[in-house]
Amino acid sequence: MRYYSPNSIREFIELSSNLSGQSSTLLAGGTDLMPRYERGQPLPDHLIDLKKLSDLYHININDESIQIGALTSIQTIQENQVIQDEFTALQMAAHDFAGAQIRHRGTMGGNIVNASPAGDLLPALYAFDATLTLIGPDGERQLSIQDFILGPGKTDLKSSEILVSITFKRQGFQSTFQKVGLRQSMAISVVNLAFVFSEKGGVFQYLKIACGAVAPTIVTLDKLTSTILDKTSKPEDWPLLIEADISPIDDIRATAKYRRTVLKNLIKDFLEK
Numbered sequence: 001m002r003y004y005s006p007n008s009i010r011e012f013i014e015l016s017s018n019l020s021g022q023s024s025t026l027l028a029g030g031t032d033l034m035p036r037y038e039r040g041q042p043l044p045d046h047l048i049d050l051k052k053l054s055d056l057y058h059i060n061i062n063d064e065s066i067q068i069g070a071l072t073s074i075q076t077i078q079e080n081q082v083i084q085d086e087f088t089a090l091q092m093a094a095h096d097f098a099g100a101q102i103r104h105r106g107t108m109g110g111n112i113v114n115a116s117p118a119g120d121l122l123p124a125l126y127a128f129d130a131t132l133t134l135i136g137p138d139g140e141r142q143l144s145i146q147d148f149i150l151g152p153g154k155t156d157l158k159s160s161e162i163l164v165s166i167t168f169k170r171q172g173f174q175s176t177f178q179k180v181g182l183r184q185s186m187a188i189s190v191v192n193l194a195f196v197f198s199e200k201g202g203v204f205q206y207l208k209i210a211c212g213a214v215a216p217t218i219v220t221l222d223k224l225t226s227t228i229l230d231k232t233s234k235p236e237d238w239p240l241l242i243e244a245d246i247s248p249i250d251d252i253r254a255t256a257k258y259r260r261t262v263l264k265n266l267i268k269d270f271l272e273k
C-alpha cells in the first residue's frame with residue numbers, strides 16, 4: 001500500500017485523477033476505516049490521507065446559512081455555539097457520540113460517507129435538509145443528503161471526488177435529538193431520531209422527523225408529519241403512519257419489534273409534550 005498526504009484540494013484532485021481506476025481510499029479520522037482494516041478487510045493499493053487539507057476544517061456562518069467543512073471533528077460540532085443554539089439536534093447528536101477520543105478524531109464527513117443506517121449525525125442532517133458540496137476532476141457539485149446516501153455503506157461519491165462541506169439554512173427552527181443504545185455511552189444506536197420544528201400556541205407550523213437504524217437509510221416520516229401539519233391525523237393514527245415509512249430489521253443489538261416499539265413511544269412522547 002502507498003500512502004499520500006496532499007496539501008491542497010488541487011493536489012488531491014491531481015493525485016486522485018492519476019490513481020483513477022486503481023483501488024484507493026480516503027482517510028479522514030480513521031475511526032471507521034482503521035477498525036475495518038484491523039478486522040482483516042484488505043488494504044487498498046493507495047491510501048490518501050486528507051488531514052492536511054486545511055480548507056476542510058472551517059465553520060463559516062453568514063446571515064442565511066452555516067457551512068461546515070467535512071473534516072470538522074465531532075467534538076468541534078459539539079462545542080460550536082451557533083450549532084448549539086440553532087441546530088440543537090446536531091449538537092446533541094455530537095454530544096451523545098462515542099467517547100472523547102473518537103469525538104476528537106472522527107469527522108462529520110466520515111460519518112456521512114460511511115453511510116451507516118445508525119450514523120448519529122445523519123438524522124439531524126436529514127431533518128435540517130443538509131446540502132453537501134463535493135469536488136472532483138469535473139468540478140464542484142451540490143446535492144441533498146437524501147440524494148447522496150443510497151444505502152448502507154453506499155453513496156453517490158464518484159471516483160476521485162471528495163466531500164468538502166455541509167451547508168444548512170438558518171431558519172430559526174427548534175430541534176432535539178434522541179438516541180437509544182444498549183448503554184448510556186460508547187454504544188451504536190438501536191434507534192436515533194431528530195425532530196426539527198416550529199410551533200405557535202402549541203400548534204406545529206413546521207415539523208420534520210428523521211430516524212436512523214429503522215431502515216436501510218435514514219428515513220423522514222413525511223406521512224406522519226404532513227398529516228399532523230394539516231391536522232388530518234389523530235394520535236391513534238400515528239403508529240400506522242410511522243409504520244408506513246420504516247422497515248427495521250433484527251440484528252445483534254435489537255429486534256425489529258423492539259425498534260418499532262421504541263420509535264413509536266419516543267415520537268408519541270415528543271408529540272404529546
Ligand SMILES: Cc1cc2nc3c(=O)[nH]c(=O)nc-3n(C[C@H](O)[C@H](O)[C@H](O)COP(=O)(O)OP(=O)(O)OC[C@H]3O[C@@H](n4cnc5c(N)ncnc54)[C@H](O)[C@@H]3O)c2cc1C
Nearest residue numbers: 026028029030031032033098106107109110111113120163
Ligand atoms: C469506538 C467507536 C465508537 C463509535 N461511536 C460512534 C457513535 O456513537 N456514533 C456514530 O455515528 N459513529 C460512531 N463510530 C463510528 C465513527 O467514529 C464515525 O462514523 C466517524 O464520524 C467517522 O469519521 P472518520 O473521520 O473517522 O472517518 P474515516 O474512518 O476516516 O472514514 C470513513 C469513510 O468516509 C470516507 N471519507 C471520510 N472523509 C471523507 C471526505 N471528506 N470525502 C470523501 N470521503 C470521505 C472514507 O474514505 C471512509 O470510507 C464509532 C467508532 C468507534 C471506533
